[in-house]
Amino acid sequence: VAKRTYGQFCGLARALELVGERWTLLIVRDLSLGPQRYGDLAGHLPGMASGLLATRLKHLEAIGVVRRAVLPPPANVGVYELTDEGRALAEATMPLTRWGAAHLEPERGDLLFRADWLLSTFRAAFDPEAAVGVSETYEFHVDGEVVHVRVDDGGLDVVRGPSPVRPALVVRTTPDDLVAVGTGRMTPDDAVAGPGTEIEGDADALARCARILGGFARDRAAAG
Amino acid sequence: VAKRTYGQFCGLARALELVGERWTLLIVRDLSLGPQRYGDLAGHLPGMASGLLATRLKHLEAIGVVRRAVLPPPANVGVYELTDEGRALAEATMPLTRWGAAHLEPERGDLLFRADWLLSTFRAAFDPEAAVGVSETYEFHVDGEVVHVRVDDGGLDVVRGPSPVRPALVVRTTPDDLVAVGTGRMTPDDAVAGPGTEIEGDADALARCARILGGFARDRAAAG
DNA sequence: CCGCATCCGCGTTGATACTG
DNA sequence: CAGTATCAACGCGGATGCGG
Numbered sequence: 001v002a003k004r005t006y007g008q009f010c011g012l013a014r015a016l017e018l019v020g021e022r023w024t025l026l027i028v029r030d031l032s033l034g035p036q037r038y039g040d041l042a043g044h045l046p047g048m049a050s051g052l053l054a055t056r057l058k059h060l061e062a063i064g065v066v067r068r069a070v071l072p073p074p075a076n077v078g079v080y081e082l083t084d085e086g087r088a089l090a091e092a093t094m095p096l097t098r099w100g101a102a103h104l105e106p107e108r109g110d111l112l113f114r115a116d117w118l119l120s121t122f123r124a125a126f127d128p129e130a131a132v133g134v135s136e137t138y139e140f141h142v143d144g145e146v147v148h149v150r151v152d153d154g155g156l157d158v159v160r161g162p163s164p165v166r167p168a169l170v171v172r173t174t175p176d177d178l179v180a181v182g183t184g185r186m187t188p189d190d191a192v193a194g195p196g197t198e199i200e201g202d203a204d205a206l207a208r209c210a211r212i213l214g215g216f217a218r219d220r221a222a223a224g
Numbered sequence: 225v226a227k228r229t230y231g232q233f234c235g236l237a238r239a240l241e242l243v244g245e246r247w248t249l250l251i252v253r254d255l256s257l258g259p260q261r262y263g264d265l266a267g268h269l270p271g272m273a274s275g276l277l278a279t280r281l282k283h284l285e286a287i288g289v290v291r292r293a294v295l296p297p298p299a300n301v302g303v304y305e306l307t308d309e310g311r312a313l314a315e316a317t318m319p320l321t322r323w324g325a326a327h328l329e330p331e332r333g334d335l336l337f338r339a340d341w342l343l344s345t346f347r348a349a350f351d352p353e354a355a356v357g358v359s360e361t362y363e364f365h366v367d368g369e370v371v372h373v374r375v376d377d378g379g380l381d382v383v384r385g386p387s388p389v390r391p392a393l394v395v396r397t398t399p400d401d402l403v404a405v406g407t408g409r410m411t412p413d414d415a416v417a418g419p420g421t422e423i424e425g426d427a428d429a430l431a432r433c434a435r436i437l438g439g440f441a442r443d444r445a446a447a448g
Numbered sequence: 449c450c451g452c453a454t455c456c457g458c459g460t461t462g463a464t465a466c467t468g
Numbered sequence: 469c470a471g472t473a474t475c476a477a478c479g480c481g482g483a484t485g486c487g488g
Binding site for chain 1: 228230231232233235236237239240246250253270271287315316323324325326327328332334337338341345348349403
């Protein structure tokens, strides 16, 4: 029996045949923030059967989106990482992420939260115009996770882990505050004034950071 | 039991919850070329169960992507059309279409072909730079289908049916020729010289049309 | 314990028949 | 023509097992 395909000569149908199955694009999203071990991936995808993750990874490897690699000694652990094709795919999902972000329900407290999910959503709403002439790094600590955002004169990159260089701004905050600021319910200054958020760095860096990552809130306001 | 969701506070996860199920984005794609009746949609989606199409349409209507409308008399038939949200969604799938197009296998003869699928794939690869200063319409006749492409100084729109205004170029061709030109196996001039393709209009219009819609072939060459 | 494979129960999907 | 009804087959979620 043929794998469930669409069999249409159409770019979208082909993309959905390749990566349209359940969980597949979420795996690509998680790997777009840096290589990950099997167990870490599984931890990022609650509700996904372990065997299914193995199947998906094998398929993504077969179609050239994902590659296995071994970290150099003394780590010597196997990880999965995106190929160039995989990075192109991750890039191609940005507008879809942006559309979905405009349809998130911020008040739903039952949703699972991860700093890297929200920051990858911020990245999707990123407007290069807002970052021209800015080259610096912001580091976020949320719920025990560390993620840093590298802005480089019109470009923007979100990577898991602490920044290798000294960041212009370090934000220690809570999921609630991050969501509130992201969705426009709170200004960054409100958050800093409140109990959940504290920053290291000057106020100018905070203002620039807010301007550059603020597209998410603007999208939501536009779409309702 | 809860509908199969991801439950993650993440734009991509939300988008996939809303429109990530099988067939859903292909319905949006078909409606993005103009309103369609239930039966026409079903005809465009071979292999999809009729009941499933009804379910999907109801869901898309519930989330505000699709709207039912009745064509004015004397037609008086019910059609489905995209809302503004739906058009934004269709727009958001363009890069994904482009990624998938680069992974199409042009030699696979078993794939189903429709002129509007291929032309919507062309549109996804459209580069606005190529169309600055050009404002004209091209009409394609393929396999009994008629689709027209409206270029308007940096913008591009693909719509089913004949052009309401006199087109600068009319192309009558075969699926094979259109695929061959789209994937770069043939130049437009080769096609016109061959038996499958004939055009009405001057050679300059053909050259402009080829330049504007040629992004698909360029993408494929880049990705391999 | 990590990285996967195997099994089972159920929801989703594919194909066709049916109805107003 | 525009859907609804029915049922078999498949995909997925959850648990468990197994080798390193």
